[in-house]
Amino acid sequence: MDKLTIRQPDDWHLHVRNGSMLRSVIGHSARQFARAIVMPNLKPPVTTVAQALNYRQEILDALPEGSAFQPLMTLYLTGNTTPEEIKNAADCAHVYAFKLYPAGATTNSDAGVANIDAAYPLLEAMEKYGVPLLVHGEVTDAEYDIFDREKIFIDRTLSRIVRQFPGLRIVVEHLTTAEAVQFVESAATNVGATITPQHLLYNRNAMLAGGIRPHYYCLPILKREHHRQALLNAATGGNPKFFLGTDSAPHLTSLKENPCGCAGCFTAPIALELYAEAFASVGALDKLEGFASDFGADFYGLPRNSGTVTLAKQVWQVPEVYADADSGVAITPLRAGESLAWRLQV
Amino acid sequence: MDKLTIRQPDDWHLHVRNGSMLRSVIGHSARQFARAIVMPNLKPPVTTVAQALNYRQEILDALPEGSAFQPLMTLYLTGNTTPEEIKNAADCAHVYAFKLYPAGATTNSDAGVANIDAAYPLLEAMEKYGVPLLVHGEVTDAEYDIFDREKIFIDRTLSRIVRQFPGLRIVVEHLTTAEAVQFVESAATNVGATITPQHLLYNRNAMLAGGIRPHYYCLPILKREHHRQALLNAATGGNPKFFLGTDSAPHLTSLKENPCGCAGCFTAPIALELYAEAFASVGALDKLEGFASDFGADFYGLPRNSGTVTLAKQVWQVPEVYADADSGVAITPLRAGESLAWRLQV
Numbered sequence: 001m002d003k004l005t006i007r008q009p010d011d012w013h014l015h016v017r018n019g020s021m022l023r024s025v026i027g028h029s030a031r032q033f034a035r036a037i038v039m040p041n042l043k044p045p046v047t048t049v050a051q052a053l054n055y056r057q058e059i060l061d062a063l064p065e066g067s068a069f070q071p072l073m074t075l076y077l078t079g080n081t082t083p084e085e086i087k088n089a090a091d092c093a094h095v096y097a098f099k100l101y102p103a104g105a106t107t108n109s110d111a112g113v114a115n116i117d118a119a120y121p122l123l124e125a126m127e128k129y130g131v132p133l134l135v136h137g138e139v140t141d142a143e144y145d146i147f148d149r150e151k152i153f154i155d156r157t158l159s160r161i162v163r164q165f166p167g168l169r170i171v172v173e174h175l176t177t178a179e180a181v182q183f184v185e186s187a188a189t190n191v192g193a194t195i196t197p198q199h200l201l202y203n204r205n206a207m208l209a210g211g212i213r214p215h216y217y218c219l220p221i222l223k224r225e226h227h228r229q230a231l232l233n234a235a236t237g238g239n240p241k242f243f244l245g246t247d248s249a250p251h252l253t254s255l256k257e258n259p260c261g262c263a264g265c266f267t268a269p270i271a272l273e274l275y276a277e278a279f280a281s282v283g284a285l286d287k288l289e290g291f292a293s294d295f296g297a298d299f300y301g302l303p304r305n306s307g308t309v310t311l312a313k314q315v316w317q318v319p320e321v322y323a324d325a326d327s328g329v330a331i332t333p334l335r336a337g338e339s340l341a342w343r344l345q346v
Numbered sequence: 347m348d349k350l351t352i353r354q355p356d357d358w359h360l361h362v363r364n365g366s367m368l369r370s371v372i373g374h375s376a377r378q379f380a381r382a383i384v385m386p387n388l389k390p391p392v393t394t395v396a397q398a399l400n401y402r403q404e405i406l407d408a409l410p411e412g413s414a415f416q417p418l419m420t421l422y423l424t425g426n427t428t429p430e431e432i433k434n435a436a437d438c439a440h441v442y443a444f445k446l447y448p449a450g451a452t453t454n455s456d457a458g459v460a461n462i463d464a465a466y467p468l469l470e471a472m473e474k475y476g477v478p479l480l481v482h483g484e485v486t487d488a489e490y491d492i493f494d495r496e497k498i499f500i501d502r503t504l505s506r507i508v509r510q511f512p513g514l515r516i517v518v519e520h521l522t523t524a525e526a527v528q529f530v531e532s533a534a535t536n537v538g539a540t541i542t543p544q545h546l547l548y549n550r551n552a553m554l555a556g557g558i559r560p561h562y563y564c565l566p567i568l569k570r571e572h573h574r575q576a577l578l579n580a581a582t583g584g585n586p587k588f589f590l591g592t593d594s595a596p597h598l599t600s601l602k603e604n605p606c607g608c609a610g611c612f613t614a615p616i617a618l619e620l621y622a623e624a625f626a627s628v629g630a631l632d633k634l635e636g637f638a639s640d641f642g643a644d645f646y647g648l649p650r651n652s653g654t655v656t657l658a659k660q661v662w663q664v665p666e667v668y669a670d671a672d673s674g675v676a677i678t679p680l681r682a683g684e685s686l687a688w689r690l691q692v
Contacts (some may be wrong), residue, residue: 001648007551018538019528024599033505069667073574104556121553142551142555143571144555145504145549145551145570145571146550146551146552146555147374147550147570199587203491204491204492204493205488205491207558208563208567209488209492209607210565211604211607211609212553212558212560212606212607212608212609213605213606213607214558214560215605217554217558224493225489225491257603257604257607259559259560259561259682260556260558260559260680261557261558261559261560262557263557263558293443332605336605
């Protein structure tokens with residue numbers, strides 16, 4: 001197969017930041033995706049509908065001329081979120097979900113929920129008003145090994161939430177383990193999950209064997225090979241619970257190549273190409289459209305897109321860096337300077 | 347206890363590089379240790395007695411005025427090493443061991459042994475002439491998970507070497523796993539091991555939780571907490587098989603904070619202080635002297651040192667960087683900018 005045309009996809013998990021970084025990166029997503037669920041972990045976090053509408057306008061203003069890209073806004077669930085704000089979110093046409101970060105789980109998650117039991121009235125309100133809960137599924141206590149944190153969170157917290165709020169739509173974001181795949185598969189249809197391209201393509205050796213590679217560092221962290229295999233099976237298996245969410249997370253190169261490098265892989269410029277590579281690696285390109293373009297929209301109850309995109313088999317080289325829109329400072333993508341076998345035709 | 351005076355220690359595993367880097371770092375080791383086993387992984391590697399003698403002279407020339415520090419030289423075992431060179435090494439007063447790197451295991455190990463079976467005549471010669479074998483104990487095949495590589499090497503290769511060459515003195519360098527501790531404990535007295543300060547103080551969360559920290563990256567890589575506990579028990583247990591080897595491995599900061607950061611922690615300036623912290627953490631400062639100053643000399647059949655060093659309980663801050671001797675370019679130590687509770691008195 002030399003060309004693949006699929007319904008235009010959406011990105012159900014995306015970080016676009018704000019200010020200059022937003023203007024630097026948004027065009028890459030808008031070129032590939034019709035819509036994206038936009039993460040609210042700014043500094044300060046986006047916690048109210050009013051803030052989300054402002055942020056949405058900032059994104060629309062940063063789009064390339066003529067782009068029809070639609071940012072789907074989310075609110076950051078904190079200890080101070082009120083049931084009223086959840087009702088406001090449900091009533092707002094532009095807000096699609098709340099995001100639960102356990103405090104300290106990833107970049108700009110300091111405002112996250114420290115005590116999930118205390119957030120139960122909020123989950124109840126989300127269930128009642130039909131607002132989906134998006135979950136960064138990791139415990140954050142220092143005593144837990146970084147590679148165990150997803151599994152422990154599922155066992156200890158997420159399984160309980162799913163039982164107690166059977167009507168709550170939940171997206172377990174960026175799955176990284178075989179146990180998480182199993183959990184989502186076993187849950188009712190109101191529980192879905194996103195999978196990133198890096199977790200389909202790489203195990204932790206890519207980050208740590210023969211050199212330490214900060215551009216492969218994200219949270220939840222890359223795991224060992226058998227987990228990657230489980231994720232690849234889930235993504236390419238045609239199960240509508242699993243859909244595309246890049247978790248593309250740009251940082252200045254200097255904040256990645258650093259004594260304490262930030263978490264996040266910047267994949268927006270090459271996202272579809274990476275997913276195509278992963279699906280092609282197991283001869284499952286015919287399953288890419290469902291994963292990338294159908295199942296996420298169905299889960300969120302939104303119409304599927306009407307346009308199409310075409311990927312061609314064509315070797316090309318990923319730029320070493322992209323430049324920040326204002327300062328020109330470098331932002332390094334995943335696979336910088338390496339070649340890709342597929343290319344989106346535009 | 348506010349002061350601790352012990353017999354002057356030796357470092358049984360040290361990288362000092364050559365040229366400008368050597369001149370930048372050698373003084374740190376000479377200030378703390380009487381002697382050090384110097385690793386031969388230069389570019390090109392030190393493979394002959396003649397090269398080792400030249401390298402030794404370069405080290406002596408780089409020492410601070412008046413220093414009595416003695417570099418104990420090692421040769422790099424390659425596919426081209428001959429039994430004659432092993433005899434030469436045995437006859438040379440300044441060469442103390444051969445180092446076995448599986449090809450590709452760490453920094454500048456490309457020349458290492460790809461097929462260990464083919465090296466058996468060399469191990470036989472080393473056993474015959476009484477030359478110790480120092481082992482970097484990891485498999486290097488890409489399909490093995492980075493965290494499994496030490497255990498697999500021990501199971502598959504090292505256990506076989508130990509069985510087949512019962513008279514060969516072997517140092518399993520820089521232990522990182524509970525399985526390696528168990529292996530060394532169970533072996534005969536001709537098998538010893540070094541342990542680094544970072545493997546006593548840190549588990550892999552220090553390198554990967556809440557940010558990716560290249561200055562904590564070394565090979566074999568930091569493992570999970572229960573391995574650290576096993577290493578700490580081994581080091582502080584008074585068993586003469588376990589002794590001090592820092593594996594201090596300097597790199598320019600720019601080669602650590604990098605898209606593909608080099609392996610190695612630069613600990614030479616604070617090595618004894620780090621070990622003291624580790625031993626103090628389990629109330630075992632009384633065991634530091636055996637580990638740091640006695641057991642290594644005994645294993646190598648060398649006299650124990652006659653001088654002493656004193657550590658005082660005194661909070662001080664590790665410099666953010668050291669400067670390369672020629673260029674002034676930065677070299678970042680472990681614990682840069684952080685404080686230490688013990689300080690070597692000089």
